[in-house]
Amino acid sequence: MSYDDNNIFAKILRGEIPCDKLYEDEYALAFNDLYPKAPVHILVIPRGKYTDIADFSARASAEEIAGFWRMVAKVAEDKELPGEGFRTIANTGVNGGQEVPHFHVHLLGGQALGPMLAQAA
């Protein structure tokens, strides 16, 4: 899949639409999800143009990969998530239910989140 420059996270990165920003550095940006599914629901996105986790893992530099995951860890620490536990999700493609085609990780916490998935039929 080629990268779509008009996806909503690309627009956020370019400052064309606002976000509820929490942290940013040269590698990544973290902001609150607009439609939170848990008391804490944060999205972390790399600055680079990567469609999903596979694209990011294949093409990003070691510095970008380290910078991105360190931001995920920093957000979790700053929100005091590790003590009680939390969940990270990277939805990918159609079966993964990915809506926005710019790689992102969801950080969810603040309550017991229950089973990872509904039971398969």
Ligand code: AMP
């Ligand atoms: P995914 O289904 O993994 O692609 O998740 C996309 C996420 O982006 C959803 O949880 C949406 O609620 C969230 N989202 C969509 N638009 C915005 C926005 N403008 N600001 C913050 N979060 C957004």
